[in-house]
Every structure is written in C-alpha cells, then in structure tokens.
Amino acid sequence: MAKFGKKKKGLPPVSTASLPDIVFMLLFFFMVTTTMRETDLKIDSPRLPSASEVKKLEHKSLVTTIYVGKAKETGKYGTGFNRIQLNDKIGTPDQIPAFIENARSKVSETEVPFMTTSIKADKESNVGTLADIRLKLRDVNALKLSLSTQKGDAIKK
C-alpha cells in the first residue's frame, strides 16, 4: 500500500508549448498584411472628408497619390492647408506633369489608361488647389481621378 500509493496530487499543469506556435501564426499574418507607408508625409496626415457614395480603389500599383494639406514645417511653408506633396517633398502644381510621367514610366504601356490619381486632401483645403491640380492632370491626360474620402455620412446630422 505504501509502495504503490498515489503520487499524483491535483491536475497536471496545462501544456503551453503550443502557445508560441499560435502567436507566431498571428504574427506572420500581421507581418504579411502590414504595408509600411512608402513615402514620408511632409504634411500633416490629411483629415479626409466623409462621403457615402464611394468606390474602392483597385489595383494599388496603378494608383498615384497626391497629398494636399498643412505642411509639417510651418516655418518654411506657412500654416495654410494648401500645400501639395508629390513623392517625398512639397511641390507646386507645375511639377505635377513630371510627377505623373515618372509614375507612368513604372507601369507597362497598356496599363497607362487605367492609372488613377488619388487625391488625399484635407477637409479644410481649398477647391482652388484642387482646380489647379485638375488642370495640370488634364494637360498630361491623366483623366481618372479619385477624391479620397472616408466612408460615412457626408452631412452631419
């Protein structure tokens, strides 16, 4: 009796050996889905207006983005909401044709007509800036445009 006495006391501990596996699985998922921002924003992240009639932007590789908003370096560029960012620096509308040509050179010729320009502009920026951009885009025949918005109700009730 003494020799074969029950040694077990209570439940055995739950094995957590597979916990790292599960965590790694999640980790890989997030590593794969994460896209790091390609360009440094030189302007404050634009507060996009909201709208309900939106379309999703497809074919990320065919999208060129123009940011419009307030410059981070307010000393250099002032506090207006109408600075335009092309690539990594703040530019003027006159540089847009070159910017578009540059983007075009990266895709094959057959895909050029499907290229879209996405404008991410701050709510408080002015229509005048948009109009300047529009004119320059028309000059280089970049006619597909997407005015980036959040999804939501446009009119605040």
Next chain:
Amino acid sequence: MARRENPEINAGSMADIAFLLLIFFLVTTTMDVDSGISKRLAEKPPKNYEPPKIKQKNIFEISINRNNQLFVDGQVMEMKDLREAALNFIDNGGGLGNAKEGEEAKPCDYCQGAKDPESSDHPNKAIIAVESDRATEYGTYIVVQNELLSAYSELRDRLSQKKYNMTYPELEEAFKASGRKDESLRKKVEFIKNSYPQIITDIEPTDVN
C-alpha cells in the same frame, strides 16, 4: 564521470518575444482600404472648339461661395435639400431626350418626375454644373458631389429594382462576379447606366478677392 545529458532549452520566453513582435505589428497595421469619389476629367478641348449650345433649362447650376453657402439655380439652398432638388431635376423628363444612333429622340418613359416644361428634358440631357469659389472648402465640395451622386444612385436603383428586381449595386456585383463576360448582364448594366448618365461638370473656380 557520467556523461550528463544536455539540459533542455527553456522555451518559455519564446511566447513573450513572439507577443512583443505581434503587438508591434498589430499596432502598425492599418487595414484601411482606400476609397473615394471617382471622377473622370474631360479631355482637353482642341483649339477653337466651340461648346455645343445647351438650353438653360437643361442645366442645373450649383454655386458654392467662399462661405460654403449654396446657390442653386439662383436661389439659396440648404445642403440637406440639395439631393431632393437634384433628383427632381434629373428625373423631370419634360421633353425629348438625345437621339440614340439609328433611333428617333424619345421622351423619357421611365421617369417619374413632374414633367415640368421649365425643368430638364431627359436624364441624358440633364447637366449638373458645379461652380465654386477658389476659397471654398474642399469638405463642402465633397459633400455636394456626394449628394449629387447619391441622387443618381437612388434613381438608378429605382429603375433597376423595377426592371430587373435587383438593386443596381447587386447588378454590378453580379456582372463583376461573372468576370465581366456575361453579355445579358452587361446589357442590363449599360442600360441602367445610360438611362441615368452622371453628367456632373466642374466649372473652373471663380476668383473673388
């Protein structure tokens, strides 16, 4: 001396390290799908191009001033009424539409508007012109565009429900699901699209300083 067995490596902290990385990626990931109001710019007009003459009653003029106020066809209007007004204008159907190839001009037989002779003739003639000041806020401009588009989508939806018993987005979705190959679906989508074409133009902004 007895050969000692290799001690097992303690993997207990592996989970901690993995969690650390996981939390980093959790925080940096943004799942937003880019979306926006899509527009198509008009091509650059050739030199000495003469714009076609358009009857005043077929133009729905919206002006936004620098204080973000709306003037629609010469009257002050609140943003919440814009959609309704645009809808009535597009759907009026007071006259003959643009003739299609090989067909005679027909009145709008699917319109349910008031058929007011002072308002638009046909959805395919109805032009919405948005004029804004250079200093108009972009947010307001987007709201206006959104209201106009929602008026169009309501009309398209209504026609699509009536004719094909499905909403227009469902119809488009079905067409996309067929790999854009189904001819009968293509015809349906085109029909709805052409019944209420979105003709929204931007007039170059005025500069009032």
